[in-house]
Every structure is written in C-alpha cells, then in structure tokens.
Amino acid sequence: MWPLFREKISQHTLLADEEYELVTSFFKYKTYKKRQFILQEGNISKYETFILKGCVRVYDVNDTGQEHVLQFGIEGWWVNSLHSFINETPSDYDIECLENSEVLHITKPDLEKLYKQVPAMERYFRILFQEVYMSSQHRVCTLLAKSAGKRYRDFLKLYPQVGERIPDRQVALYLGVTPQSLSRIRSQFAGK
Amino acid sequence: MWPLFREKISQHTLLADEEYELVTSFFKYKTYKKRQFILQEGNISKYETFILKGCVRVYDVNDTGQEHVLQFGIEGWWVNSLHSFINETPSDYDIECLENSEVLHITKPDLEKLYKQVPAMERYFRILFQEVYMSSQHRVCTLLAKSAGKRYRDFLKLYPQVGERIPDRQVALYLGVTPQSLSRIRSQFAGK
DNA sequence: CGAAAATTTGACATGACTCAACTGGAGTGG
DNA sequence: CCACTCCAGTTGAGTCATGTCAAATTTTCG
Numbered sequence: 001m002w003p004l005f006r007e008k009i010s011q012h013t014l015l016a017d018e019e020y021e022l023v024t025s026f027f028k029y030k031t032y033k034k035r036q037f038i039l040q041e042g043n044i045s046k047y048e049t050f051i052l053k054g055c056v057r058v059y060d061v062n063d064t065g066q067e068h069v070l071q072f073g074i075e076g077w078w079v080n081s082l083h084s085f086i087n088e089t090p091s092d093y094d095i096e097c098l099e100n101s102e103v104l105h106i107t108k109p110d111l112e113k114l115y116k117q118v119p120a121m122e123r124y125f126r127i128l129f130q131e132v133y134m135s136s137q138h139r140v141c142t143l144l145a146k147s148a149g150k151r152y153r154d155f156l157k158l159y160p161q162v163g164e165r166i167p168d169r170q171v172a173l174y175l176g177v178t179p180q181s182l183s184r185i186r187s188q189f190a191g192k
Numbered sequence: 193m194w195p196l197f198r199e200k201i202s203q204h205t206l207l208a209d210e211e212y213e214l215v216t217s218f219f220k221y222k223t224y225k226k227r228q229f230i231l232q233e234g235n236i237s238k239y240e241t242f243i244l245k246g247c248v249r250v251y252d253v254n255d256t257g258q259e260h261v262l263q264f265g266i267e268g269w270w271v272n273s274l275h276s277f278i279n280e281t282p283s284d285y286d287i288e289c290l291e292n293s294e295v296l297h298i299t300k301p302d303l304e305k306l307y308k309q310v311p312a313m314e315r316y317f318r319i320l321f322q323e324v325y326m327s328s329q330h331r332v333c334t335l336l337a338k339s340a341g342k343r344y345r346d347f348l349k350l351y352p353q354v355g356e357r358i359p360d361r362q363v364a365l366y367l368g369v370t371p372q373s374l375s376r377i378r379s380q381f382a383g384k
Numbered sequence: 385c386g387a388a389a390a391t392t393t394g395a396c397a398t399g400a401c402t403c404a405a406c407t408g409g410a411g412t413g414g
Numbered sequence: 415c416c417a418c419t420c421c422a423g424t425t426g427a428g429t430c431a432t433g434t435c436a437a438a439t440t441t442t443c444g
Contacts, residue, residue, distance in 0.1 A: 060333065068336040070329060083326050115318075119311055126307075126314055129321035134275050136328035137262060141252065143335045144260040144368040148400070169422060176336040181400055183424055340432075361390060373432055375392055390441070397434070407424075414417085 002029075004052055005104060008076050012127040013120045023121060026114050027104040032056075038079075038095040038103070045084035045091050047105035051077050054101025055162075057170060060093050069174040072162050078128065098166060148177045149185045194221075196244055197296060200268050204319040205312040215313060218306050219296040230271075230287040230295070237276035237283050239297035243269050246293025247354075249362060252285050261366035264290075264354050270320065290358060340369040341377045 005027075006020055015023065027050070032038060038056060039045050051073050058071040058079055070093060073079035084091035085108060106114070115122040142151050152175055156163045163171060172182035197219075198212055207215065219242070224230060230248060231237050243265050250263040250271055262285060265271035276283035277300060298306070307314040334343050344367055348355045355363060364374035 060337070062337055066337070068333065070333060070336075082322070082329065086322065086326070115315070119314070122311070122315055122318055123307070126318035126321060129318060129325050130274070130278065133321050133325040133328060134278070136325060136332060137274070139332055140328060140335065141260065141262060143332065144262075145252070145254055145258070167422065173336075178401060179423075180402085180425085183422095184400090187424080359390065370433060371391075372393085372434085375390095376432090379392080385444105387444090388442085390439100392439070393437085395435090397432105399430105399432085401430075402428090403426105405424100405426085407422105409422085410420085412417100412419080414415105 002052060002104065004076055005050060008050075009121075009124055013124045015118075015120060019118060019120070023114065023118055026110045027106050030103055030105055032097045032101045032103065034097055034100050036097050038097065039081055039084075039091055039093070041092060041094050042090045043084075044088050045081040045095075046107055048078060048080050048085060048108075048111055049073075049095075050104040051075055051079065052102040052104060054097060054103070055099040055165060056095055056097050056101060057166075057174075058093050058095050059173065067173050068176070069170055072159070072166065072170075072174065074162060074165075078132075098170065143176060148175060148181060149188070151175045151177075152182065152185055153189075194244060194296065196268055197242060200242075201313075201316055205316045207310075207312060211310055211312070215306065215310055218302045219298050222295055222297055224289045224293045224295065226289055226292050228289050230289065231273055231276075231283055231285070233284060233286050234282045235276075236280055237273040237287075238299055240270060240272050240277060240300075240303055241265075241287075242296040243267055243271065244294040244296060246289060246295070247291040247357060248287055248289050248293060249358075249366075250285050250287050251365065259365050260368070261362055264351070264358065264362075264366065266354060266357075270324075290362065335368060340367060340373060341380070343367045343369075344374065344377055345381075 001024060005024070006015075009015060009020075009023070029052075032054070038047075038049060041061070053075055056073045056079055057069050058073070058081060059067050059069045061067050071079060079095060081091040081093040081095060083089070084093075088108070115125075142154055146154065152171070155171065155175060168182055168186070169179045172179040175182065177185070193216060197216070198207075201207060201212075201215070221244075224246070230239075230241060233252070245267055248265045248271055249261050250265070250273060251259050251261045253259050263271060271287060273283040273285040273287060275281070276285075280300070307317075334346060338346065344363070347363065347367060360374055360378070361371045364371040367374065369377070
C-alpha cells in the first residue's frame with residue numbers, strides 16, 4: 001500500500017515488510033479538494049502530513065493582507081506548520097491545497113509512539129529534518145544574496161516539477177517578490 | 193566534563209553517566225583563536241562542531257566580494273557547513289571564529305557510529321534538526337515579510353546574547369542588508 | 385602609537401513596490 | 415452553450431527602501 005510512501009522511507013532506512021505494516025498502521029489516509037484547507041491559521045496543527053498525490057502550499061497572511069509562501073509540497077514531500085505541531089500552539093500559517101490531493105496524516109502522540117516502536121523511523125526523520133534544514137538554509141542564502149530574477153531562475157531549475165504546475169502568483173509569493181514584479185521579470189527573460 | 197554539553201543533550205534525551213562517557217569519547221576538544229577558520233571555503237567539512245565557549249560565524253563570499261552570514265554560533269550551539277559535511281563535497285562557506293573559542297568536534301564516521309551505539313543520540317539529533325529547521329523557516333519568513341528595520345529589531349529581541357557581542361557589520365550581513373543601511377536604521381531608532 | 389577594521393554620513397542610483405487599469409482564460413450558473 | 419464573474423497575469427506611472435560609491439570618523443588591538 002502507498003508505494004510512494006514506502007519508497008521515500010526506504011531511501012533513508014530499510015524496513016522489513018512487517019515493520020512497514022506497523023508504520024502504516026499509524027497513518028490515516030485522507031483526500032482534499034483543490035482550495036480546501038488542511039490547516040487554518042489559528043488552529044493547532046494536529047498532523048504531520050505526507051503527500052501521496054497533489055499539491056499544497058503553506059503560507060501566511062500578514063495584517064496588511066500580504067501573503068507569503070513558506071513552503072510548497074507535492075508527491076513525496078512532507079508538509080506541516082511545524083512550530084504549531086511541536087508546541088501545540090495556534091498556527092501562524094494556513095495549509096491549502098492547490099490541487100485535489102491525497103495525503104497521509106499522523107498525530108503527534110502517534111508519531112511519538114512510532115519513534116519508540118520503530119527506531120528506524122526516528123532515524124528516518126532525523127535524516128529528513130537534516131535535509132529540509134539544508135534546503136531551508138539554501139533558501140535563506142538565495143534570499144540574502146540573489147536578485148529576484150536570479151531567485152526565479154534558480155527556483156525553476158531546482159524545482160521544475162513545482163514551477164510547471166503552480167500559478168506564477170504562488171511562485172512570486174514564495175520567492176519574496178510581488179506577482180507584478182515577477183511578471184516583469186518573466187517578460188524580460190522572454191525578450192532575451 | 194563539559195557540563196554545558198551534557199546539559200544541552202539532557203534537554204532532549206536522558207543519558208546515564210556511562211552512556212555520556214561513551215558519547216564524549218567520540219568528540220575531540222579543540223581551541224581556536226579569534227579570526228581563525230574552523231573551515232575554509234573549498235575544503236570538505238570534516239566535523240560537526242559544538243561550541244563550548246566563544247562565538248563563530250558561517251558565511252559565504254560571492255564573486256563580487258559580498259559576504260552573507262548564514263549562521264552565528266555561540267556557547268551551546270552546533271555549527272557546520274552541513275551540506276559539505278553530509279555529502280563530503282567542497283564547502284561553499286567559511287566558518288570563522290569571531291572570538292577565541294573552545295569547541296568539540298566529531299567526524300562523520302564517528303557520528304554514524306555514535307548513532308548506532310547510542311540510539312538516544314539519534315533522537316537528540318532528530319530533535320535538534322527539527323528545531324534548527326524551525327528556526328530557519330522562521331528566518332525565511334522574516335526575510336520574505338519584513339523590512340530591514342523590523343528584522344533588526346526582531347533579531348535583537350530573539351538573540352540578545354548574540355546581538356550584544358557581535359559587530360553590527362556581521363549582524364547586517366546576517367539580516368541581508370548592507371552595513372551602511374544598518375547604520376542608518378540604527379540612527380533612526382536612536383533619534384526616536 | 386599606528387595600522388586595520390568598523391561605523392557613520394552624504395549624494396546618488398536603482399530594483400522592487402504600490403496603485404491602478406486592462407486583458408484574457410477558467411469556472412459557474414442560467 | 416452563452417453570459418457573467420472571478421482571478422491570474424500584464425503593463426504603466428510614480429514612489430520608496432535599500433544599494434552603491436566615496437570619504438570622514440571612531441574604535442580596536444597589536
């Protein structure tokens with residue numbers, strides 16, 4: 001069941017069939033429609049979420065109504081409003097589906113049990129967090145060092161599967177520019 | 193030995209005395225002078241580094257000579273050029289001491305052995321990476337959403353121990369503004 | 385004390401933002 | 415299937431925050 005899920009876990013740690021069965025028993029399968037929210041700002045994030053199919057974004061809206069995208073997620077990625085999940089505090093972020101999506105959810109208590117019962121999963125998440133931390137550091141670096149145009153090009157190169165299926169508007173909010181500016185940047189590339 | 197080190201580990205996972213002895217046996221103590229490099233760009237990062245005393249920065253220099261600070265580290269923090277360490281590839285970053293410092297180093301093979309021999313340390317690092325990932329996400333968010341002045345104030349509030357002992361220039365390079373701009377921002381605050 | 389580095393300040397340039405209007409495609413309901 | 419609405423995307427004009435270049439001043443530290 002859920003071969004993508006098994007494949008992703010297997011990239012970092014090997015599980016016997018019966019161990020994998022045990023792991024999956026902690027997760028709940030759920031589907032969401034496009035534009036539906038997996039989590040809304042102000043609520044406590046109850047699930048760590050693995051995306052089997054579809055596409056989501058994690059974003060915030062500030063007091064002036066501006067949105068900023070913290071993270072995208074597509075097949076094979078984990079998404080969460082992590083701070084809310086870990087500390088059980090109201091989330092600053094919304095998680096919204098950009099496409100009809102299928103996901104796996106696990107609650108915090110179940111995840112803790114999973115770590116205890118299957119130490120290999122503690123290892124898996126150690127490696128996962130290491131990797132997403134590196135990605136986040138890389139993103140900080142591009143935000144510090146590169147122009148909007150360069151960030152856009154880098155993004156398309158690094159996440160072509162994401163860039164192709166997500167509206168430019170969302171990409172702009174991820175890159176930290178206004179949709180208008182991204183539009184101008186794109187037209188400059190085209191004319192070159 | 194190294195009570196700070198033990199204290200930090202104990203925050204996330206409890207170790208018996210003999211386990212702690214085993215853990216420490218994998219680490220090497222080393223001192224560095226101010227301005228000395230723990231790692232230089234182009235070299236492979238050989239150590240994950242825990243800071244017992246002192247202050248360091250992880251930064252890069254681009255082709256036009258501009259510097260950007262990826263991370264600071266003070267007592268109780270881990271620092272590394274993680275991508276280089278994990279993949280054993282040349283580092284894009286320098287790690288430089290801003291003060292005379294005392295650190296603990298562990299090599300990648302030893303860290304792997306440590307994970308195997310003391311599963312509690314795999315847990316410790318899982319939680320550590322989870323935390324630094326959340327910090328990094330928070331930083332991305334402030335870079336996307338806030339003005340330079342707001343970022344500066346937030347930084348001072350969040351890391352007062354760092355802001356107090358680090359030259360403004362370094363803080364500017366961490367916040368993603370030029371030292372000149374930060375100077376102007378500071379003078380605006382002062383006149384208010 | 386003296387050299388090197390950090391900080392400040394001024395003048396000017398510019399990338400990106402804001403506000404606003406217009407275009408065109410997607411989705412919805414009659 | 416068409417009319418209508420709603421957004422995403424585009425484009426223009428003007429503004430603003432921050433960068434660049436350069437020089438003066440202060441601080442640090444050997």
